[in-house]
Amino acid sequence: MSSAIPTRADLAALPAYVPGRTIPGAIKLASNEVPGGPLPSVAQAIAHATAEVNRYPDMGAQALTERLSQELDVPTERIAVGCGSVSLCQQLVQAMCAPGDEVLFAWRSFEAYPIVTQVGNAKPVTVPLDSGHTHDLDAMLAAITDRTRVVFVCNPNNPTGTAVRRDELVRFLDQVPSHVLVVLDEAYREFVTDPEIPDGLQFVASHPNVTVLRTFSKAYGLAGLRVGYAIGPEEVVTALRKVYVAFSVNTLAQTAAIASLDAKDELLARCADVVHERTRVRDHLVAAGYAVPDTHANFVWLPLGERAVEFAQHALEHKVVVRPFAGDGVRVTISTPEENDVFLEAARSFTR
Numbered sequence: 330m331s332s333a334i335p336t337r338a339d340l341a342a343l344p345a346y347v348p349g350r351t352i353p354g355a356i357k358l359a360s361n362e363v364p365g366g367p368l369p370s371v372a373q374a375i376a377h378a379t380a381e382v383n384r385y386p387d388m389g390a391q392a393l394t395e396r397l398s399q400e401l402d403v404p405t406e407r408i409a410v411g412c413g414s415v416s417l418c419q420q421l422v423q424a425m426c427a428p429g430d431e432v433l434f435a436w437r438s439f440e441a442y443p444i445v446t447q448v449g450n451a452k453p454v455t456v457p458l459d460s461g462h463t464h465d466l467d468a469m470l471a472a473i474t475d476r477t478r479v480v481f482v483c484n485p486n487n488p489t490g491t492a493v494r495r496d497e498l499v500r501f502l503d504q505v506p507s508h509v510l511v512v513l514d515e516a517y518r519e520f521v522t523d524p525e526i527p528d529g530l531q532f533v534a535s536h537p538n539v540t541v542l543r544t545f546s547k548a549y550g551l552a553g554l555r556v557g558y559a560i561g562p563e564e565v566v567t568a569l570r571k572v573y574v575a576f577s578v579n580t581l582a583q584t585a586a587i588a589s590l591d592a593k594d595e596l597l598a599r600c601a602d603v604v605h606e607r608t609r610v611r612d613h614l615v616a617a618g619y620a621v622p623d624t625h626a627n628f629v630w631l632p633l634g635e636r637a638v639e640f641a642q643h644a645l646e647h648k649v650v651v652r653p654f655a656g657d658g659v660r661v662t663i664s665t666p667e668e669n670d671v672f673l674e675a676a677r678s679f680t681r
């Protein structure tokens with residue numbers, strides 16, 4: 330007896346989010362996580378908070394929002410906390426788009442953008458990265474239509490690690506129509522060292538149609554707890570709170586985020602180690618003949634085209650899990666010197 334209950338017909342065509350694989354005994358360089366577990370102070374705060382898990386979490390993450398407000402010097406009314414910044418991406422589409430409205434983003438970029446767009450009944454419009462694997466902001470500007478409601482600019486871009494510079498971004502923002510929300514997704518902001526790559530917060534102050542997304546998953550090492558935040562215009566933040574799944578940022582996540590802000594200097598010092606390794610890994614890859622674009626995040630991009638999957642398989646034989654994007658390239662997370670060395674050995678022994 331087949332009595333399949335009908336679900337939304339368009340969901341069948343939705344691309345699935347493919348997470349980086351965890352393979353026992355292998356080094357995981359597939360999800361842009363930082364190496365190393367929580368700092369003792371953060372682990373202790375989490376342990377204390379477990380005593381309260383019979384209670385619902387602070388619904389509006391008020392304590393964390395206030396803490397972020399002090400940290401960023403932005404009023405609380407302009408900060409929305411979410412269950413990871415991926416949740417905020419989805420909330421932004423839900424908050425901004427009517428069915429059939431357009432969401433614009435570069436491709437290739439963060440793989441959740443097309444998914445959250447379609448889940449939100451909006452239409453994804455993509456603009457190819459340029460030959461340097463960077464956002465083509467002029468082409469993106471030209472792709473804006475009357476139906477465009479949201480533009481995602483992932484800076485630095487996942488998976489290529491490339492970043493748009495201040496002058497390019499200013500020129501772009503000055504020309505985007507004011508009814509279009511530009512979302513500067515800065516999940517990897519803490520790994521940026523080049524002063525020409527701007528901090529998006531300056532544009533939240535100067536442009537009423539800009540929202541910045543940040544996360545505790547990367548530099549702050551809390552990927553498993555799920556907490557991120559948006560800084561934007563008050564009306565966008567109010568709308569984000571309306572489409573928030575009640576209580577979706579849990580007590581442990583909120584507590585750990587606050588404790589991580591207390592330990593910010595120590596955590597950012599870890600990022601500096603990653604940045605140091607990033608240069609070393611990229612230099613070795615370039616010396617081995619790989620055309621790795623300059624990266625501003627905690628990963629490198631190997632534009633291997635049709636050989637991407639084969640490369641990932643080869644790396645796995647060396648007990649390293651990387652992230653292939655079939656027909657396009659491979660993204661590899663920067664980790665400890667020891668783990669990076671195992672990866673570099675795998676890369677050197679790949680026959681090309």
Ligand code: PMP
Nearest residue numbers: 413414415439487516544546557
């Ligand atoms: N934006 C970008 C560009 C990302 O790469 C990621 C994670 N891979 C996210 C947002 C989401 O991060 P999270 O939901 O863990 O905060």
